[in-house]
Amino acid sequence: MELNKTLVKKFTEHLSDETFEVKLWDGEILKVGEGEPKFKLIINKFPSKKDLLEDASVALAQAYMDGDIDFEGDSQEIFESIIRNKESFLNKGSRLLKFAGKVKAPSLKKSKKDIAHHYDIGNDFYSLWLDETMSYSCGYFKNENDTLYDAQMNKIKHILKKLNLKEGQRLLDIGCGWGYLIIEAAKLYKVKALGITLSEEQFAKATERIKEEGLEDLVEVKLMDYRDLEKSGLEFDRVVSVGMVEHVGHANIPLFYKNVNAVLKESGLFLLHNITNLVETEGNKFITEYIFPGGYLPTLREEIDVASDMDFHVIDVESLRLHYMKTLQEWVKNFEDHIAEERKMFDEKFLRMWHLYLTSCAAGFHYWSIDIHQTLYSKGINNELPLTRAYLYED
Known part of the structure; x- marks a missing residue:
């Protein structure tokens, strides 16, 4: 000993x-x-x-x-x-650039398996600690007393304002989660919205929500991979992706942008909301082995580098790092408050794993090299946007 x-x-x-x-x-x-x-x-x-x-x-x-x-x-x-x-x-992370040429692009089969590993463990589980919107991404805390629900609704409306939506436009949400953003877009702006996901559980819940809202004429969700967009023949005025590109992998980032480019109209807008890293690294192996298999956090510079090669112009970049820390703190509180119900679903090892994941991520967004950015692009030149950002903060 x-x-x-x-x-x-x-x-x-x-x-x-x-x-x-x-x-x-x-x-x-x-x-x-x-x-x-x-x-x-x-x-x-x-x-x-x-x-x-x-x-x-x-x-x-x-x-x-x-x-x-x-x-x-x-x-x-x-x-x-x-x-x-x-x-x-x-x-003590390793720099990815040292072996970037050896990084294998994940296949569609592996991507489906990885997504199922995390997102298909049960809507009942996620509903215990997410808010009513079932938004599993960074909220936007406008006021000190905002609830988690307030923050998620703020985030959705903030994104939709950045997209400068107009009635009758077509909106694509890549990795649409449980569908709340596309539903709100249709209700607030009367756009036709399509959400795509690889998660069976998310697809089922989003479809149910669309029917409950009576929005079948405006909103649709499909089980579809981003790699299928290029050959789909679809066309959109606006594209959004929230918390999805982290599952694409370093080698497939150019392919992701290529597929966005294929379906976005000229002068159209694309908003990417995702966790970023400061430098290109392998990432934390606890997260990639147990929580997000196949996950990779891109850097802002590699995203913008790829985007510029496809004539995507950067309109706006906003960091929401501390908002994600607050979001995670709310998730941890809800997770702890519902531990008795969670113990009926999963064993102690699983619950300790998830508590470790949520609390360590909250710490990470406070003091580590991870960040979260919303980046707004235009495909080619767009001269129709307001001259200032004031419109984003008008009720």
């Missing part, structure tokens, strides 16, 4: 920028840092040196999911203290 204690001491020495305690399997308490401890790390069993060297984030996440490691303290604040410490394992 002494060797394990040596490993623990060495590993925790540079874990956090805060003082904390470590409670070992035999009851021994170690103090790391000076001053009053801010949290406690409880170790019942520690990962092997081999597993830690292979990927510390995966090894520690697995240990947490199995109950071998636990925390006492605010989870988000603990992860933030780890992120802020530049010597910690969370700041």
